[in-house]
Every structure is written in C-alpha cells, then in structure tokens.
Amino acid sequence: MDFTVLTLFPDLIGPFFDHGMISRGIEKNLIKGQCINIRDFSTDRHKTVDDRPYGGGSGMIMKPEPLQAAVEYAQKKSPESRVILMTPQGTRFSQEKAQELASQKTGLIFVCGRYEGLDERITTLLVDEEISIGDYVMTGGELAAMVIIDAVARLIPGVLGSCDSSKSDSFTDDRLEYAQYTRPEEFNGLGVPGVLLSGNHEKIRQWRRTSSLQRTFLKRPDLFRKSTLTTEEKNILMQWRRELGTFVSE
Numbered sequence: 001m002d003f004t005v006l007t008l009f010p011d012l013i014g015p016f017f018d019h020g021m022i023s024r025g026i027e028k029n030l031i032k033g034q035c036i037n038i039r040d041f042s043t044d045r046h047k048t049v050d051d052r053p054y055g056g057g058s059g060m061i062m063k064p065e066p067l068q069a070a071v072e073y074a075q076k077k078s079p080e081s082r083v084i085l086m087t088p089q090g091t092r093f094s095q096e097k098a099q100e101l102a103s104q105k106t107g108l109i110f111v112c113g114r115y116e117g118l119d120e121r122i123t124t125l126l127v128d129e130e131i132s133i134g135d136y137v138m139t140g141g142e143l144a145a146m147v148i149i150d151a152v153a154r155l156i157p158g159v160l161g162s163c164d165s166s167k168s169d170s171f172t173d174d175r176l177e178y179a180q181y182t183r184p185e186e187f188n189g190l191g192v193p194g195v196l197l198s199g200n201h202e203k204i205r206q207w208r209r210t211s212s213l214q215r216t217f218l219k220r221p222d223l224f225r226k227s228t229l230t231t232e233e234k235n236i237l238m239q240w241r242r243e244l245g246t247f248v249s250e
Contacts, residue, residue, distance in 0.1 A: 002107030041069035059116030081107035086141030090130030112141030178211035
C-alpha cells in the first residue's frame with residue numbers, strides 16, 4: 001500500500017517514514033511512504049499557499065490552486081489512491097476504520113491542512129473522505145495523518161514481526177488487550193501471575209481472555225454495547241458473580 005502525505009511541513013513527516021515499524025515495512029516493500037510539499041506547487045515567486053478568507057474573519061485559508069496541483073501530482077504517482085482530508089469535522093477514526101482502510105487495495109493520500117483550514121472547493125472536488133482522530137483541534141493534520149498511517153500499516157500482513165500481534169490488539173474484537181508481563185519475575189514486590197509461568201497454553205489463553213474482559217469492564221465498559229458476549233465470556237461473568245456472592249456472604 002502507498003501512503004502519501006501532502007503537507008506544508010515535510011520535515012515533520014520524513015523521520016516518521018525512516019524509523020520503526022514503518023521503516024521496516026518500507027524496506028520489505030510491503031508499504032511505500034512519500035511526502036509531498038504543497039508549497040512546491042505554488043506558481044508565484046513568493047510561493048504563496050494561503051490568503052485572506054472571503055467574508056472576513058481571523059486567520060488565513062489555504063489556497064485551492066497549489067492544493068489541487070499537489071493532489072493531482074500525488075494521484076499520478078499513485079493512481080486510484082483514496083484522498084483523505086484530516087479534519088476535526090470528519091468521521092471519528094477507529095480500529096474498525098483502520099481495518100477497512102488496510103483491506104483496500106488502493107493507496108491513501110492524506111491532505112494535511114494548516115492555518116484556519118483550506119478552501120472548501122478542494123474538499124468538494126478532490127477529497128474522497130474526511131477523517132478526525134478526536135474531538136479536539138490541532139495546528140495541522142500531520143500528526144493525525146501519522147496516527148492513521150501507523151494504525152493501518154500494522155494491519156498489513158508482514159509489516160509486524162508476528163502475524164498474530166495485531167489480532168490481540170485492543171479494540172480488535174471490541175475488547176481491551178489482556179495484561180502483559182516480562183522479566184524480571186518479581187518487580188517491586190509484584191510478581192507475574194503464576195499461570196503465565198505454567199507452560200499450559202490453554203490455561204494461559206483462558207487467563208488472557210479473562211484479563212481482557214476484566215480490563216474492558218473496568219476501563220471501557222461502553223465497548224460491551226458494541227458486540228455480543230461470547231459463551232466463554234458469559235461463563236467468565238457467571239464465575240465472577242458466584243465469587244462475588246461468596247465474598248459478600250462472608
């Protein structure tokens with residue numbers, strides 16, 4: 001999959017493609033990452049990319065001409081790519097959306113606005129989808145674009161070191177991930193749960209399922225409304241109920 005970021009600040013994006021999981025995915029030719037400077041497509045000698053808004057108001061608006069030229073250039077390099085505008089007004093990003101984007105065969109072109117936003121005609125004419133990473137406002141769309149690229153890239157087969165890593169991620173099945181432990185076996189008086197040291201894979205699986213359910217119940221109970229409890233989860237909850245009843249009766 002091709003990831004293309006259109007920005008006025010390419011120095012923010014370059015290092016992102018050069019490190020960690022994203023860099024390894026690029027080295028393995030599983031993904032591609034490129035950054036395009038919108039200012040390169042301004043045609044006046046001052047490389048102007050913004051202007052005052054019609055109707056008055058504070059701040060400046062990104063001009064449509066450089067943006068259009070930048071998008072069209074990106075589309076020529078990555079045909080059939082989906083153009084995504086990073087904006088607080090967009091659809092809220094989620095793990096489900098990440099999975100949807102990762103399953104597409106087309107590339108993704110991210111338009112990162114600055115100042116007070118961009119000319120609405122660009123959204124109307126060139127943008128396929130508007131996405132937000134939360135109900136807050138940042139100074140630009142670059143960080144949001146990197147968040148989405150990271151979340152999508154790790155779902156592409158082979159990008160992560162283990163093909164099973166993403167399957168146990170939080171939100172993958174509307175549950176939070178189970179608690180994780182590593183060496184040392186004891187740290188500041190707290191030990192690793194014995195079942196994880198047992199070598200019994202089925203008991204470890206059951207413990208992790210219970211841990212996932214507990215963490216979801218305590219931290220994000222709203223997630224239970226998004227999916228139906230499995231038979232195993234119902235049995236775990238019934239066991240909790242029996243244990244709680246015994247504790248209260250004592």
